[in-house]
Structures are given as C-alpha cells and as structure tokens.
Amino acid sequence: MQANRLTYGYLLLVGVPLLVLVSASELGKGITAPPAVAGEWTLQTTDPLSCVDAPNVTITQSGEEVVVSLHDAKKTRWQGLLQNARLNASGSCGGKTARFEAAVEGERSKRILRGQLWVDGCDTCARASFTATRSPSPKEGGR
Amino acid sequence: MVDLFKLILQIAVVILAGRIGGLIFQKLKQPQVVGEMAAGILLGPSLMGWVAPGFSAALFPPSSLGHLNALSQVGLILFMFLVGLSLNPKELHENGHAAVLTSHVSIVSPFCLGSILALFLYPRLSDDSVSFLGFMLFMGAAMSITAFPVLARILGERNMLKSRLGTLSIACAAVDDVTGWCILAYIVFLIRAAHGSLPIWMTLGGSALFVVVMVFGVRKLLPRFESSFRKNGKLTDQTLAVMVLLVLASALATEALGIHLLFGAFLVGAIMPKSEDFIHHITQKLEAVTVVVLLPLFFAYSGLRTRIGLEGSGKWWLYAALVIVVAIAGKLGGSMFAARFAGMSWRDSASLGILMNTRGLMELVILNIGLDIGVISSGMFSMMVLMALVTTFMTTPLLHLVYPERLITEERIRLMPERVA
Numbered sequence: 245m246q247a248n249r250l251t252y253g254y255l256l257l258v259g260v261p262l263l264v265l266v267s268a269s270e271l272g273k274g275i276t277a278p279p280a281v282a283g284e285w286t287l288q289t290t291d292p293l294s295c296v297d298a299p300n301v302t303i304t305q306s307g308e309e310v311v312v313s314l315h316d317a318k319k320t321r322w323q324g325l326l327q328n329a330r331l332n333a334s335g336s337c338g339g340k341t342a343r344f345e346a347a348v349e350g351e352r353s354k355r356i357l358r359g360q361l362w363v364d365g366c367d368t369c370a371r372a373s374f375t376a377t378r379s380p381s382p383k384e385g386g387r
Numbered sequence: 388m389v390d391l392f393k394l395i396l397q398i399a400v401v402i403l404a405g406r407i408g409g410l411i412f413q414k415l416k417q418p419q420v421v422g423e424m425a426a427g428i429l430l431g432p433s434l435m436g437w438v439a440p441g442f443s444a445a446l447f448p449p450s451s452l453g454h455l456n457a458l459s460q461v462g463l464i465l466f467m468f469l470v471g472l473s474l475n476p477k478e479l480h481e482n483g484h485a486a487v488l489t490s491h492v493s494i495v496s497p498f499c500l501g502s503i504l505a506l507f508l509y510p511r512l513s514d515d516s517v518s519f520l521g522f523m524l525f526m527g528a529a530m531s532i533t534a535f536p537v538l539a540r541i542l543g544e545r546n547m548l549k550s551r552l553g554t555l556s557i558a559c560a561a562v563d564d565v566t567g568w569c570i571l572a573y574i575v576f577l578i579r580a581a582h583g584s585l586p587i588w589m590t591l592g593g594s595a596l597f598v599v600v601m602v603f604g605v606r607k608l609l610p611r612f613e614s615s616f617r618k619n620g621k622l623t624d625q626t627l628a629v630m631v632l633l634v635l636a637s638a639l640a641t642e643a644l645g646i647h648l649l650f651g652a653f654l655v656g657a658i659m660p661k662s663e664d665f666i667h668h669i670t671q672k673l674e675a676v677t678v679v680v681l682l683p684l685f686f687a688y689s690g691l692r693t694r695i696g697l698e699g700s701g702k703w704w705l706y707a708a709l710v711i712v713v714a715i716a717g718k719l720g721g722s723m724f725a726a727r728f729a730g731m732s733w734r735d736s737a738s739l740g741i742l743m744n745t746r747g748l749m750e751l752v753i754l755n756i757g758l759d760i761g762v763i764s765s766g767m768f769s770m771m772v773l774m775a776l777v778t779t780f781m782t783t784p785l786l787h788l789v790y791p792e793r794l795i796t797e798e799r800i801r802l803m804p805e806r807v808a
Binding site: 249250253254256257258261262264265268269271272273275276277278279280281282304305306307308309352 | 488491492495496498499502503505506508509510511512513514515516517519520522523527721724725728729730764765766767
C-alpha cells in the first residue's frame with residue numbers, strides 16, 4: 245500500500261514536473277532575448293556633447309534595462325531601455341537632460357551602435373550622430 | 388600593485404560589519420551567518436554606496452576589488468571542502484523512502500517552477516549572449532539549492548540535529564546540494580564550452596576521468612589521514628598541510644578542466660573518511676579562519692556586486708517578488724507535499740519544507756559563479772541575492788511557529804528511553 249502510494253507520488257511529484265521542464269525548454273527555443281550591448285564602447289562622432297568629454301562609454305545591461313556610464317569626473321550614469329533593438333537612455337548633462345538614442349546593428353561579435361546624442365531644450369546645440377564600436381572581448385561578468 | 392593599507396582596512400571593516408551584523412541577527416534569533424550576509428550586502432551599493440557614495444567609492448574602489456575577491460575565493464575553497472566534509476552518505480540510507488522522495492521532489496519542483504519563470508524572465512532580464520537553455524538550467528539550479536551548512540546550524544541551535552525531522556532534512560539537503568552542484572558543473576561546462584576556452588571532449592572526458600581517479604583512487608589513500616590522526620591524537624601541521632595541498636590541487640584540476648575551482652574542493656571533502664571525531668577535528672582546525680575572516684570577505688564581495696532596488700524601476704521589485712514567491716512555492720511547497728505524500732504529518736511536512744527552503748550562503752556561491760560566467764545579469768543577480776536573504780531569514784521564525792520548542796522537548800523526552808535501551 246505504502247509502496248504504491250510512493251510510486252504514485254513519485255510519478256506525480258517528480259514525473260510531471262520533469263515533463264513540464266522538458267516542455268519549458270522546448271518553448272524557450274522560440275524566445276529571443278534583447279541583444280547584448282554590455283561592455284566598453286568607443287564613440288566616433290563629429291560633434292561631441294560637452295558632457296561626453298571622453299570617447300568611451302561603458303554600458304551595463306540587465307536584459308532590457310541599460311545604464312550608460314560616461315567616463316567623466318562625476319561618473320555620470322544615464323539610465324535607459326533596450327527594446328526592439330533600439331537603445332534609449334537619458335540623463336544629466338550640464339544641468340540639462342541629454343538623450344542617447346541608438347540602433348543596435350550587426351551580429352553579436354561585430355555589433356555596432358548607430359545613433360544620435362542631443363540635449364533637450366538646447367536650441368544652439370546640434371544633434372551629434374555617432375557610431376560606436378565595442379572593445380574586443382568584454383570581461384566576463386560585466387553585464 | 389596591491390594597496391596594502393586599503394586592503395587591510397577593507398578586511399577590518401568587513402570583519403567588523405560582519406560581527407555587528409551577526410550579533411544583531413542573533414538577537415533576532417537568527418543564525419549569525421544570516422547577519423554576516425546582510426552586513427555584506429549593506430556594505431555595497433544597496434546601502435553604503437547609496438547613503439555615502441563618496442566614502443564607499445574611497446573604501447571599495449573598483450580597482451581594489453580583485454584582491455578582495457582573490458582572498459574570498461581562497462575562503463570559499465576551504466569552505467566548500469568543509470561542506471563536502473560534513474556530507475555523510477549514510478544519512479540518506481538511514482532515512483529510507485521518505486528521504487528519497489522528498490529530496491528528489493525538493494529538487495525537481497523548484498527546478499520546474501524556476502524553468503517556467505525563466506520563460507518570463509529571459510526576454511526581460513537576460514540577453515542574446517546567453518542561451519535560453521543555459522539561463523533556464525541556471526535558474527532551476529539556483530532555485531533548488533539548499534544551504535546545507537546554514538541548515539545544520541539552525542538545527543543545531545534548536546537542538547534538532549538528532550531528531551527525525553533534523554536527520555531527514557539534513558539528508559535531503561545533502562542530496563540537493565550534490566545534485567545542484569552537478570547541474571551547476573554542467574551549466575559552467577555548457578557556457579565555457581560555448582566560449583571555446585577548452586575543447587568539449589577534454590572538459591567532459593577530463594572531468595569524468597578526474598572524478599573516477601578521485602573516487603576510486605585517491606579515496607583509498609585518504610584513510611591515511613585518519614590513521615595519522617588516531618596515532619598522534621591530532622592532525623599534525625605536516626598532515627594538515629598535505630590535506631590542504633590536496634584540496635588546492637583538486638580545485639586547480641577542476642578549474643583547469645573548465646568547470647570550477649569549488650567543485651574540486653567540494654569533492655575532496657565529500658570523499659574524506661567520515662568518522663565523527665576526525666571530521667570534527669579537521670573542521671575545528673580550518674573553520675575559524677575560514678568562517679571568521681575569509682567568508683565575510685565573500686559576503687562583502689557579493690554585496691558590492693548587489694544593487695537591491697537600484698536598477699530600473701518598480702518593475703525590479705515586481706520581478707524580485709515573483710522570484711521570491713516562485714522560489715518559496717517550489718522548494719517549501721514541493722518538499723512539504725512530498726513529505727506528506729511519504730506519510731509524514733502535516734506539521735512535520737511543513738517544517739521540513741521550511742527547513743529545505745533555507746538557501747543562505749550556498750545560494751550566494753552559486754549566484755556569484757553565475758554572474759562570473761555571465762549566465763545571469765547583475766539585475767538578476769541582485770534579485771536572487773534578495774531571494775536568498777528572504778528565504779534564509781524566514782526559516783527560523785516560521786519554524787518556531789510551526790514546530791515550537793515544546794514539541795522539540797517532547798520528542799527529546801520520548802527518544803531518551805529508546806537511546807538508553
């Protein structure tokens with residue numbers, strides 16, 4: 245009696261979850277995650293913003309959430325979102341709001357960011373177009 | 388170049404914070420280790436970096452963290468050896484069917500729920516540098532781990548180690564940990580193989596060969612340590628040095644094979660002779676420095692990588708809550724229903740589920756490996772750390788509620804005549 249109960253228990257509590265596990269792994273094959281953009285990026289732009297005084301930015305990523313860190317004295321961080329292969333981040337730039345918008349292009353190993361940088365409410369500042377390339381082999385755990 | 392002044396200062400601050408945290412948590416009837424974990428988190432950006440960013444950046448500049456990490460890894464190697472040492476396969480056999488069913492369900496159930504959760508979280512908290520399979524397996528493994536050492540400490544503090552519930556939960560936790568580490572080894576292998584650091588056949592074949600050599604070869608030589616202990620009445624410094632060298636060599640071998648340092652250290656502990664006084668003696672020799680000095684460094688290093696609630700928006704808390712609920716439902720719920728199915732009373736089953744839900748330090752170890760190999764993001768890491776803290780913190784008060792002191796005393800009285808007989 246007890247042996248039967250344990251067998252049923254085993255089938256129900258171990259067998260069924262195992263089936264669910266296999267199904268989940270099959271379902272997961274059809275799911276895509278946002279493109280990986282974490283790492284050190286070098287911006288090539290003709291007309292840089294005053295607050296982006298170094299050509300490098302560091303992007304940290306947790307799925308859709310990204311943080312663009314400038315290499316300035318204040319270690320400014322711009323928070324943003326990555327949706328449909330488009331990165332939108334914004335943050336402080338000399339007391340105003342700067343915007344960082346880029347399209348993520350290319351395969352993972354040859355990924356580039358192509359976009360624009362501008363400051364809200366600054367009529368005299370031009371929008372700066374940029375192309376950013378990632379430094380090779382980003383460090384493990386830098387995401 | 389090591390800034391020795393800064394490193395020593397960091398160690399001093401970490402130990403002090405750990406001790407204070409431990410004392411506060413002991414007042415709250417929590418194991419000291421929970422306080423040390425919490426103190427480590429509070430030293431990071433979640434509190435100190437948020438309240439006093441200047442001080443935090445000066446005390447823990449990113450460039451100095453490598454040294455802190457190196458020291459904490461040495462501590463972890465010794466700690467994992469001690470965890471392996473405290474595992475006793477006999478405990479499983481003695482607990483029969485209930486242990487087998489409960490331990491298997493307590494792995495499969497959280498693993499299954501973790502995998503379902505992975506379907507939701509993968510597109511939101513991961514990226515295309517990680518395969519869904521790797522992410523899903525990691526979530527499952529992280530959800531199904533039980534903190535064997537913390538569990539033993541909680542049971543010890545409540546005088547429940549020798550009770551039926553105590554031995555059963557220890558046996559189940561032992562199975563969970565071994566299984567969890569095997570799955571984790573596979574995930575590390577999967578991720579590292581994808582990055583092509585070593586040919587797959589070499590990692591697979593080498594790991595299998597290594598385990599065979601350790602279990603069927605080296606294991607037969609290990610009783611010599613015990614003989615030396617019996618002969619001298621203690622472990623001499625020479626013998627202890629050889630033992631530590633063996634642990635380090637094994638750790639290096641598994642790292643070179645492309646799995647992880649910690650597996651090698653764990654394996655040496657697991658295959659050591661298991662006589663109680665011998666194990667107690669080794670533990671006494673190694674535990675003090677490991678637990679008092681080196682492990683708090685690991686907690687602090689983990690804390691410095693944890694950003695509770697600081698990344699993103701309200702969504703962060705929603706995802707974190709989901710992770711916690713799923714972790715508890717899978718582990719506590721799964722173990723409880725399995726134990727009930729195996730014939731235990733509802734009260735005992737619930738207590739077992741509560742105990743198995745303790746994740747503590749082992750979870751932090753796994754999560755750090757996950758973050759290091761890049762299978763989880765820093766956001767996911769922070770959520771899982773919070774989950775580890777919550778599930779560990781809730782154990783003692785819930786256990787007090789479901790299995791009060793009165794019942795422990797009654798069981799001890801009931802067992803006493805049997806033991807005398």
